[in-house]
Amino acid sequence: MLTMRKIYWPSINILGPGSLKEAASEIKKMNLGRALIVTDKVLCENGVVEKVLQELKNENLDYVLYNDVNQNPTTKNVNDGLDIYKKNNCNYIISIGGGSPQDTAKAIGILVTNGGNIVDYEGIFKSKNKSVPIVAINTTAGTASEVTINYVITDENRKIKMVMVDPNSLATIAVNDPELMLKKPASLTAATGMDALTHAIEAYVTKGSYELSDTLALEAIKLIGESLEEAVKTGDSLEARSKMAWGSYIAGLSFSNCGLGIVHSLAHQLGSEYDIPHGVANAILLADVMEYNLDSNYKKFADIARVLGRDVENKCLEKAALESVLAVRELSEKVNIPKLNETKFRIEDVEKLSKQAHEDVCAGGNPKDASIQDIVDIYTRVYSR
Numbered sequence: 001m002l003t004m005r006k007i008y009w010p011s012i013n014i015l016g017p018g019s020l021k022e023a024a025s026e027i028k029k030m031n032l033g034r035a036l037i038v039t040d041k042v043l044c045e046n047g048v049v050e051k052v053l054q055e056l057k058n059e060n061l062d063y064v065l066y067n068d069v070n071q072n073p074t075t076k077n078v079n080d081g082l083d084i085y086k087k088n089n090c091n092y093i094i095s096i097g098g099g100s101p102q103d104t105a106k107a108i109g110i111l112v113t114n115g116g117n118i119v120d121y122e123g124i125f126k127s128k129n130k131s132v133p134i135v136a137i138n139t140t141a142g143t144a145s146e147v148t149i150n151y152v153i154t155d156e157n158r159k160i161k162m163v164m165v166d167p168n169s170l171a172t173i174a175v176n177d178p179e180l181m182l183k184k185p186a187s188l189t190a191a192t193g194m195d196a197l198t199h200a201i202e203a204y205v206t207k208g209s210y211e212l213s214d215t216l217a218l219e220a221i222k223l224i225g226e227s228l229e230e231a232v233k234t235g236d237s238l239e240a241r242s243k244m245a246w247g248s249y250i251a252g253l254s255f256s257n258c259g260l261g262i263v264h265s266l267a268h269q270l271g272s273e274y275d276i277p278h279g280v281a282n283a284i285l286l287a288d289v290m291e292y293n294l295d296s297n298y299k300k301f302a303d304i305a306r307v308l309g310r311d312v313e314n315k316c317l318e319k320a321a322l323e324s325v326l327a328v329r330e331l332s333e334k335v336n337i338p339k340l341n342e343t344k345f346r347i348e349d350v351e352k353l354s355k356q357a358h359e360d361v362c363a364g365g366n367p368k369d370a371s372i373q374d375i376v377d378i379y380t381r382v383y384s385r
Contacts, residue, residue, distance in 0.1 A: 007212065010173060016177070017179050033091030036108070049065075064088045072100065099140075110166065126166060131168055143199075150164065163360060198282040199252060202260040205367045207259065207365055227239075227243035232336075265366075266357045270345065355372055
C-alpha cells in the first residue's frame with residue numbers, strides 16, 4: 001500500500017542543452033540583488049565559469065566571485081565564502097561546479113540564515129531556517145548536489161567528513177546543461193559518473209527505498225550504464241553527456257528522498273583522511289559493497305544486473321544478482337578506475353577508518369546492518385585486489 005511520503009526537490013529544474021541561457025533569464029525574473037558566485041579555480045581556468053558569467057552579464061546581473069573551493073570542501077572554504085557574502089552585502093548564491101562548490105554553497109546559505117558554525121549542523125535536519133536562495137549550476141554528471149537535501153563538508157580539525165541532511169539547504173533552481181560538461185577530462189568523467197551510479201544503486205537497495213525512489217534509481221542505473229563509457233572515451237558526445245546528466249539528476253532525486261548506504265560511509269573516510277576525490281572513492285568501493293549486500297535482496301540486485309545489460313533470464317536469482325557485481329567491476333575497469341592500493345590509503349589506518357565509517361550518517365540506510373568488523377573486512381578485501 002502507498003504510504004505517506006514527503007518528497008523534496010528544487011522548485012525549478014532546468015535540464016538539457018541550452019539550459020544555461022534559460023537559467024540566466026530565470027534569475028533575472030527573481031530580481032534578488034547581488035549574487036555570491038561559489039566555484040573553484042579549475043572551472044575558472046578552463047573557461048566554464050566565464051561562460052556562466054557572460055550569460056549573467058547579458059542579463060545585467062550583479063555578482064561577486066568566490067573561487068577557492070577545494071575538491072573536498074572544508075570548513076575554511078565555507079567560512080571564507082560566508083565572509084565574502086557578508087562583506088559584499090550579497091542576497092543569494094549562484095554555485096557553479098560539481099559537488100564541491102554545490103556543497104559549499106549550501107553550507108554558506110545555511111549559515112547566512114541560521115548563524116553559528118557549520119559543525120553545528122552535522123547530522124539530520126539540524127537547521128531551523130531555509131537557506132538564502134541558491135541557483136545551482138551543475139557542471140559534472142556525478143554528485144547531483146544541485147538537487148539534493150544533502151551536503152558534505154570536511155572538518156579539518158577532526159579529519160572527518162561531516163554529512164548534513166537538511167531540506168533547508170535545497171537549491172531554489174537546479175540547472176543541468178550538458179553543454180557545460182563537454183570535453184571534461186576522461187578521469188573526471190569516469191569518477192563523477194561512477195559516483196552517480198553509486199547513488200542510483202545505493203538508492204535502489206537502501207532500507208528507505210520506496211515506489212518513486214525505485215523508479216528513478218533503476219532508470220538512472222540504465223542511463224548511466226548505457227552512456228558512461230562513451231562519455232569517458234568521447235568527451236564531446238553531446239548525446240552521451242545528455243544521458244549522463246539526466247541519469248545523474250534522477251539518481252540525485254532518488255537518493256535525496258530515500259537515503260544511501262555504506263559505500264558512501266566508507267568513501268567519506270577516504271576523502272577526509274587522504275583527500276581522495278569522492279567519486280573515485282565510491283567507484284573503488286562500489287562492487288565489493290554490492291557483493292557484501294547481495295543477500296539482503298537478490299531480486300533487486302538481479303534488477304540492477306538486467307538494466308546494466310547482463311543476461312539473467314536463465315539464471316537462478318542468486319546468480320542473477322551476482323551479475324550486477326560483475327557488471328560494475330567490468331564498467332569500472334573500462335573507465336580506468338584506480339585500485340585502492342594505488343591511492344594514498346594505508347592499511348594500518350583501517351581500524352580507525354572503520355569506526356568512523358560505522359558512525360557515518362549514511363551507514364543507517366545500508367540494506368544490511370554492517371558491524372565495524374564487516375567494514376574492516378570490506379576495506380581489507382578491496383585493498384587486496
